[in-house]
Amino acid sequence: MLDPKLLRTDIDTVITSLARRNFSFPRDEYLQLEETRKTVQIRAEELRQERNSRSKGIGNAKAAGEDIQPLLAQVESLGDELEAANAELNEVQAKLNNLLLGLPNLLDKSVPDGADESANVAIRHWGDIPAFDFSPLDHVDLANNLGLLDMNGAAKITGARFSVLKGGLARLQRALIQFMLDMHTQEHGYQEIYAPYIVNEESLLGTGQLPKFADDLFALKGEQGFALIPTAEVPLTNLVRDEIIASEDMPLHFVAHTPCFRSEAGSHGKDTRGLIRQHQFEKVELVQIVAANASSEAHEALTAHAENILQTLELPYRVVTLCSGDTGFGAAKTYDLEVWLPAQNTFREISSCSNFHDFQSRRMKARWRNPDTGKPELVHTLNGSGVAAGRALVAVLENGQQADGSIRIPAALQPYMGGLTQLQSK
Secondary structure, eight states: OOOHHHHHHOHHHHHHHHHTTTOOOOHHHHHHHHHHHHHHHHHHHHHHHHHHHHHHHHHHHHHTTOOOHHHHHHHHHHHHHHHHHHHHHHHHHHHHHHHHHTSOOOOOTTSOOOSSGGGOEEEEEESOOOOOSSOOOOHHHHHHHTTOBOHHHHHHHTOTTOOOBOHHHHHHHHHHHHHHHHIIIIISOOEEOOOOSEEOHHHHHHHTOTTTTGGGSOBOSSSSOOEEOSSTHHHHHGGGTTOEEOGGGOSEEEEEEEEEEOOOTTOTTSSOSTTSSOSEEEEEEEEEEEOGGGHHHHHHHHHHHHHHHHHHTTOOEEEEEOOTTTSOTTOSEEEEEEEEETTTTEEEEEEEEEEOTTHHHHHHTOEEEOTTTOSEEEOEEEEEEEEEHHHHHHHHHHHTBOTTSOEEOOGGGGGGGTTOOEEOOO
16 A cells, blocks of 8 residues: 555655556545545544533533533534544545555656566576477476376366376475475575465455455455465465564564465466466465565565575576566566476566565554664565476476476485486386
8 A cells, every 4th residue: 555645745756656557546536535534534623622622611511500401412413413524534534545455556766667568677597498309398298198187187176277286296396395495494594484375354455465356366255254365475474464573573584385376367368278377376485574774685685585496496597677567566666587488488487576665564554663763664575486386397397308208307306306306107
């Protein structure tokens, strides 16, 4: 959520920043609501003061032996007017809050301009693109040929865009997850978290999934307002909701492996083959909670931690800075890590590493106590996939394929596979 004070004092800056996203700020609607809020708020305060004054007069009149019935009637009438004014104030404030919740974050000044993903900027590459002396297969054919992937079975028990992994492929995904958790906890210093896979509306509101992305959620039946998590970002970041973090506990670095559940609303027809875009997928998520003056440095570090995973897995990739028109709703700045997929002959996203500044923390009322001032300040939140296990699995299969159809297992994963060096048909 944007700072309401900034909107009231420098609305042109907000409008200009949001225009870089191709977002049209509803200026007239906002100004009308804000003017109504101020008018009603002033009226409510005047009524409150007048009622209090008349209430004090009742005691004085009673002590003087005067008839207090007219004063009681006036106080009651003022109370009714105040109640009506407060109800109107709550109504207009709710409309303002809904408008604010629909506004995307302000962009970091370093984000390049551009209308869509075609304007994203590749800032570095790592690794050599593999050269094959045969026509490389995609991950679906590779896994099917080894008898390790059953998409039809998944469709039978659930539906489209689910998968059943078997034998060595299931073990390889588990190995990837364990490897990533070990790397992030032992090498990068993250605290491992096991968190619920079901969250409430307050949590989804706090990290920005609601109300903007309600259609992309798997909401559960019932009156609790529960939904399956679309990413571990939601439970991890909400651990600091409504908290004032002690300075000695800052910064906070969390990592978690969870399944993620997304309806993929609006993505019909995209990546329908295989494991690229599933309704349920595995991910290792990184979250950092830092002071405002540390968030830019933290963003670079978090991105490097995700890159380290790909480098250790020997997977070629590139890092892309998303342009203004492609940066996500809540992010101030995002780096995408895109891994090379030989069958598609292109790079595909495997991690998005984003700095949200105080966009999420303002929604969550998440603060830390600055020791220099002794006052609470909003934290900055960051997150990124470290990395998406399903897409890492795809990349390992396609980049590690050999002419006989077997799959070379990266050296870093072999200890997690009981020393197995390749997947092959029996």
